[in-house]
Amino acid sequence: MTTSDARRLLVPVDDSVTMRNTVAYVVDEARSAVTDGPVELHFVAIASTRSVDPDAPEELGEAAELLERVEVWVEEDFGDGIPEAVTVETAVLGADRYLFSPGDYADAILAHADEHGIGRIVLDPEYSPGGSTPMLRPLERELARGDAEVEEAPVERRAQRTVLARAASLPKYLTVFGASYLFYMLLSSWKPLDFATGAFTAGLVAVLLAPVAFSEQPSLRRVGRQLLRMLVYAPYLLKEIAVANLQIAYVVLHPSLPIDPKVVQLQAAVWGDAPVTTLANSITLTPGTLTISVTDRAFDIHSLTAGSREDLFEGGLERAVRFVFYGREAAAIASPRERGDDGEGQDG
Template sequence: MTASQPRRLLVPLDDSVTVRNTVAYAVEQAETTARDSQQQVALHLVVVASTRAVDPEAQAELGDAKSLLDRAEVWVEEDLGADPPTNLDVTFEITGADRYLFSPGDYADAILAYAADNDIGQVVLDPEFNPGGTTPMLRPLEVELARDDVTVVTAPVERPARSTALARAATLPKYGTVFGISYLFYLLLSTYKPLDFLTGAITAAIVSGLLAPIAFSRQPSLTRIPKQLARLAIYVPYLIKEIAVANVQIAYVVLHPSLPIDPKIVKFEAAVWGDAPVTTLANSITLTPGTLTVSVSERAFDIHSLTADVRGDLFEGGLERAVRFVFYGREAAAIPSPRERGQGEDEDAGSSGDPEVPADG
């Protein structure tokens, strides 16, 4: 490590399998620089919040972020030992809770803003850094961070072999949730004879045994799921109404003599995260005539829209707010629409003749 290398390092933290080794690598680099230099060296360990502080579930998620920082503080003390350099300052912070973070570009904006505020010249990335969900984020994040004048280094730590989905541990909440959903679905299709209740239980047990290990990316909450199901019961009539209205609009377009269609593919960044909310929103958009979900990358949706009116409805955010209501509660539905967040201003992403799908971000 030479004296010319950055004396301020930023390490975005995520609860990954390599975060401990990434912290150790960053501490080693910062400590070496501090001992070789007479100037002050700063190491910033930062958790980029995946939820806004005002969101209903933010308390728990920000609590997890604080817990990760507490662990990181212990790791730093272990790595520095009993005689840390006096000219090395270590900071532990949470950033990004004041904004919506959807894509790697949004996470990069939060990281770069923090770096600019603290005059940081180097970002050390965990090779498994992925705060936004299950889709790998490292490569697109590196590209986005290259927009600014900071050095980006991926910590050279060993990545463990990835286990297959079937090897994931299934817990009692997973088994119970899958069993309950399967059993209720079976009964909906039955004639409610005594034998149906027995065969339904056997079928649900088999389904839960096979699917519980792979059914959820995180542990289901037995207190949250009943509330979500109750809100889902409210959402279904709303979705049916939206489908009916869209059917009338599209029927008018199809029957109009001039066929006033204007098909385009647009990018829609939704304020939802997690497998179930993203899947629900993507399918709801597809079920609504005039729009079709072409692809989904984290929270970025590529949507084929038939007319300008359906694009306008999409960016007004009715479906997005309704899905947020189902999964995050009533308060979470009161957010700015996608149009108010600056989306929908450029709708020239494609056309029926030569569609141009935006690159995954």
Template sequence: MSDTDAHRILVPVGDSDTLRDTVSYAVERASAAAPNRPVEFHFVVAAETQSVDPDAPEELGSAREQLERVALWVEEDADSADGATDAADGPPDRFTVVTDVVGTDRYLFSPGDYADALLEYAAETGIDRIVVDPEYNPAGTASMLRSMSVELARGDVPVETAPDDRPAQGAVLARAASLSKYLSVFVVSYLFYMSLSAWKPLDFLTGFVTASIVSVVLAPVVANRSAPLGLTLRRLARLAVYAPYLVKEIAVANLQVAYVVLHPDMPIDPEVVQFRAAVWGDGAVTTLANSITLTPGTLTVNVSERSFDIHSLTADSREDLFDGGLERAVRFVFYGRASARIPTPRERDDAGEGRDG
């Protein structure tokens, strides 16, 4: 049979407790849906950082290892599915495995971005069916957002979610992990509240109530995965360098705004501008948005994927924004010194990439 007769199944791959079961389900579905046709499994990782990130090679190496592990699982399951008697013979000849990493050439921010990258791959390779891991959640996107199955259903390829057959103990452990996250948010919020209070008896009560509300509202959207300890420590060290820089920028901006306010002609020129920031991930995007807001003269009005809507008070504040000082500093905190090579918003604007609208 020619390759054009193959039944092609795409399985997005990510870190999850149900990935192994999803691979088994995909093999079973292939055996049932195409019993007499060659089957081509496409296991694809959507990159969670971009090629401009100096940590990307390490991540891509980890993705390759994961894909190799998945390919071995297919061999195990394919032997059983087609009745092979000797595992050393490898999978049946009609089963082939293709692995790839997509999204390294762009910024993948929202579930829609990941779905677009996967759907483009599906269109290019002639995928017949997409099987989604029930816990597939690229980049730790918040659970309140639409599931990847719904996002992928925008395409023309049938999409199905593999069943979650884990025992009840798995659900208990998941709830325990969730409880730990709620407790962590509560403790941090409570300590922060008390650090700003006068430590009066009423403050302990209002702090408890406030921290409880914060944990209920924010715990579900706290990052679902943690960075490695070494990376976290490096970021904290770079954050200690960033803090005085931000204070300096705030002081300079205060002087500029004071000059405008005290000037007899009040030379203000308010305008809302848009630019696409070269940062990715919840932490970096949030840090940049809040840093812009903390700097007098600019206010982050809205962030949609990578597009920032910024209200600027003067032309000088807009110039500073597109000069990219804050953006470069935030990239330094999260991605290291090598990320400084990324063009500034102004340079990307000249190339038609930095400004929206």
């Protein structure tokens, strides 16, 4: 048995609405503790409770993808790179057993904690790996059997009410106000009256929309970095639009009109409302491709020519959107075609 250490943190992760904020909290804790010595962050995802065949990679895909997402968030929250004194480890648990009850989940988590000498377990307030039924309270009691300290991350929980009744925090109000005010001023003539009416309008928009504008707590520092990267992305997108326009113009003016319309599906490596919306709209803005629908990460896209499909599955737009929202290192990803995604096109 390894001696437990409170400087080793274990975080069970699940695809919840508060997971992003929990990761940010853990990074803040590591940033504060690293001044006194090395810190280890262990993020673990539970494999499917209904599929436990370790020889079937697709059954572990969702857990592995979630851990990849968490690693991107950790790098993003540290900003200037993960310090050398911070070690980040990820693991998929439960692939070799059938997990059903909170006790089963706790056994898998505690075994990992004991193996790595982990002295502190941080739980996401909405952690529920078994499905839609919350298990946080029973899981906390089961985890208390171990030697590690167990705590719930002090992050904003989802309100148990309708979406229109969700509470809004100060960062949400400030973010919505700032974005609305900037947009208003971009459309104004910058007269003194415009500043006053812009502030009033932005304030009204913030009051009405801040409670429903975000599915997670916004970080002004993170949003600021994303806006700066968006300034790099905008010229790239304009270039792609211009090139696609020339390609479509060639097709339209060609005597034989060499079009080959098909509906294809792109499995994009983006997540979250803003990245998915940005990629979907960028694809639509690029002539020759039109996003028809989006389900999770599956984009149904109508493509006019074979060339437009080639460009789509080369992954340029996907990498650019990942750069904007997840950082430079996240852009270094294999293209959809290299990942084995051929779109399975249908004539249309």
